[in-house]
Amino acid sequence: MAFELPALSYSYSALAERGMCQETLELHHGKHHQAYVTALNGFVEKNDDLKGKSLEEIVAFVDGKDDMAPVFNNAGQHWNHIHFWNALSPDGGRIPATLEKRLVTDFGSVEAFKEAFKAAAISQFGSGWAWLVQDSDDRLKVAKTPNGVPPITGTGGKALLGLDVWEHSYYLDFRNRRPDYVTNFLDKLANYEFAEANLG
Secondary structure, eight states, X not given: OOOOOOXXXXXXXXXXXXXXXXXXXXXXXXXXXXXXXXXXXXHHHHOTTTTTOOHHXXXXXXXXXXXXXXXXXXXXXXXXHHHHHHTBOTTTTOOOHHHHHHHHHHHSSHHHHHHHHHHHHHHSOSSEEEEEEEXXXXXXXXXXXXXXXXXXXXXXXXXXXXXXXXXXXXXXXXXXXXHHHHHHIIIIIBOHHHHHHTOO
């Protein structure tokens, strides 16, 4: 069964007043993410070893194989974007009590978490992602991954909340001001209810 572009739980215009314009979402979801899905389906169709596997199984199967890098890139980006659309909300920015308590315990304060997340997102050279993850010791920490690498490869931990820092995510709204995009995400767009629901 072919992979599909997931529908958003909000309209393309729903985030405009919170810093992500309709054109950004139309291009990012409808064009960029769709391109990853289309490419991934093409690779699966041509390779019997990939057929019947889940997205996570494909990522694990091709991870580290140089000849399968295009498959990894597109599968990883499909996984990352499925997460990303859920990490955004028209009612974003409000941190529920359980997650807030965990952030204070593991980072010292909510502000310390935000500063750590901003540092990871801003310092990711070129394209990539910043993540709030839950590690194997049940601690919350911040991680970053380059290009389309998903945290399910073991590079970070269990993803709770992810931010796309590829330029197409923010250039129409913030031009080259990635720090402002990250701050806006944390304060106005981040779906912390989704992050809390992902806690193991």
